[in-house]
Amino acid sequence: MSTPTGFMEYSRQLPADRDPAERIKDWEEFHKHMSEEELRTQGARCMDCGTPYCHTGIDMAGGTSGCPVNNLIPEWNNLIYRGLWREALERLHKTNNFPEFTGRICPAPCEGSCTVGLIGQPVTIKTIEQAIIDKGFEEGWVVPNPPEKRTGKRVAVVGSGPAGLAAAAQLNKAGHSVTVYERADRIGGLLMYGIPSMKLDKSVVQRRVDLLAAEGIQFVTNTEIGKDIPAQQLVDDYDAVVLCGGATKPREFNIEGSDLNGVHYAMTYLNGTIKSFLDSGLADGNYISAEGKDVIVIGGGDTGSDCVATALRHGCASVTQFGTHEKAPLERDPINNPWPQFPNVYTLDYAQEEAKAVFGSDPREFSIMTTKFVGDDEGNLQELHTVQIQRMVDETGRKIYQPIPGTERVFKAQMALIAIGFDGPEQTITEQLGLETDRRSNVKARKGKYNTNVDKVFAAGDMRRGQSLVVWAINEGREAAREVDKYLMGSTVLV
CATH class of the missing domain: 3.50.50.60 (FAD/NAD(P)-binding domain)
Incomplete structure (x- = not known):
């Protein structure tokens, strides 16, 4: 651990936010940043406890406890304390493809399950996570890393939200040729459209999309599968299809007067x-x-x-x-x-x-x-x-x-x-392919396997589990990619 008594010596500290009355005059991100010395001190509060609940993401009592992508939090807290930022970035990228997203918009269930929180205030995990990846980009450490060789297998990913991008990134890493289809005019799904810029600046999203494109992923925008391209054509043309279209059907609110202007x-x-x-x-x-x-x-x-x-x-x-x-x-x-x-x-x-x-x-x-x-x-x-x-x-x-x-x-x-939530995915692709659904209209695909009742077709993220957190979408995109790799190659290099 960083220091055995850090959690007793130092108090929890968060970065200051811009003044609320001033920041509503623009659309820029509202968080300020902490100095490296302040972050080092916060990293010192990590106990590296014997059973680190912080990086074991589970559903508990209707919510999430711990980190769904299983971030190696004690490890990179210790590396930050020792000033080893690049090594911390390598640890972070082992489990999370997009820490610049989760570090900004995740509600941080990891902090809710931090052992220090049993007796005081939890470690400032989310802030440290964002600082690591932001420094990685600033220092030029985050660069395109295309696979050395291709497998000859072609995979289509439908939807470019966090699940789709995570699946695409992992499948590309395994050497498959990946094409991501997005019906909007910009890549990013919920990350681009849905989360306002003051929470997640869109240049941060585009920066990662550009990196993925430089690694060999092909992005196709303004193309709705099931409308512009029949869903079956995708199944016929590719070796595997991963559905990550999200849960975008709004929950209806039909009360008297709901059709009024305004x-x-x-x-x-x-x-x-x-x-x-x-x-x-x-x-x-x-x-x-x-x-x-x-x-x-x-x-x-x-x-x-x-x-x-x-x-x-x-x-x-x-x-x-x-x-x-x-x-x-x-x-x-x-x-x-x-x-x-x-x-x-x-x-x-x-x-x-x-x-x-x-x-x-x-x-x-x-x-x-x-x-x-x-x-x-x-x-x-x-x-x-x-x-x-x-x-x-x-x-x-x-x-x-x-x-x-x-x-x-x-x-x-x-x-x-x-803003009362969503009633699952839109049903166009589901109906065209004859996919089985659960009682909530989500595509039926077993957690950990992600395969549907249709050969070659997998589903992940909100389209499979229903409306959930971005970090769960990343988790499912990564896990689905692992299963697709097994399906295509008989074994997998992905974790």
């Missing part, structure tokens, strides 16, 4: 802004603007928070975020939320910090449900009607939300953004 799905809102910003710096006006409007965001997750932050940058008159969940406690509940579960505690995300800086308070309303939208005579949204709810368990054990009589309220709004 009611939009979150991803339509976010993607339009991102594309307009990339195309023209928003000068073309080809996006849904919240300027001057009272905005309600329905959904308490990350996508909802991104809508809050985007609305603030548009110049909204007000913004409120609805969540059906209760307000979390200030400290982890040792009985119902014990270590190493992901800690369910009250925090302000970057978007809530910004809304508080502008309007004076946390924008969130907890345990609340929208009952109807009300518009004017011209069909424009004017109000949201709500009721407070409590979560109950019915006689079958199913969790339900029960309205509380007398808690009805009315909120003024000219824009409502629906």
Whole structure:
């Protein structure tokens, strides 16, 4: 370990963020950076404990505990402490193809399961991870590394999000010729369109895409499989096909008035802004603007928070975020939320910090449900009607939300953004190929094997497991690539 008593000698430190009231004036990333000496000190807090839960990613109690890509966290913490940055980068890339993404947008379940967190504050793992890869690019250590020889096998990857890119990177590393198909005009999937630039600058995504292209991966944009190219043609033309199209079908929200002008799905809102910003710096006006409007965001997750932050940058008159969940406690509940579960505690995300800086308070309303939208005579949204709810368990054990009589309220709004999640993948490819699906409409492919009921066709990421974390998508892309390599070659060089 770095030092046996580091976790007692040093306190947890995070990089400062740009002032919330100032950063909403632009679309640049909001995190600042720590010095190498500060990072070395944070690395010294790692205990290198006998059973490092931090790098063992598992699903636990409805959340993720530890790192799904099994990052060798104690090892690179120690290397940072010793000043061996390049060696730390090599360790990091052994398990994670894209630490510049996870270091920015992952919720860091590794920190929730850090052993130091049992008695104090966990190690600053996520910050160190980002610092390692950023320094690697700055120093010129991250360069194209194409395979020395090709196998002659051709693989098609559908979807260029984190699962697709991870699968492509690993398969290319094994020597296969990989083509990635993306229906959007830019490569990156959710990383490019869906996550706002202030969380993940798009130059960071493009930098990695350019590196993968230099290593020999072919990218095809503006091409939707199942529409522009029949899915069966892909199966016929390639030795294997990996489906990584994500879970992009929005969960329907059909209540009274949901067809009013001003009611939009979150991803339509976010993607339009991102594309307009990339195309023209928003000068073309080809996006849904919240300027001057009272905005309600329905959904308490990350996508909802991104809508809050985007609305603030548009110049909204007000913004409120609805969540059906209760307000979390200030400290982890040792009985119902014990270590190493992901800690369910009250925090302000970057978007809530910004809304508080502008309007004076946390924008969130907890345990609340929208009952109807009300518009004017011209069909424009004017109000949201709500009721407070409590979560109950019915006689079958199913969790339900029960309205509380007398808690009805009315909120003024000219824009409502629906950010309540997704109902699995779109079904075009599934239907064309006759793929089996599970009860949630995800492509049925066993975890660890990833093969579907159709020969040569594999599935990974959200398209297989449903809406999840970027780090799980990377995990599944890597594992699926290993299984495809076995299928093609009889054995695998991938881990």
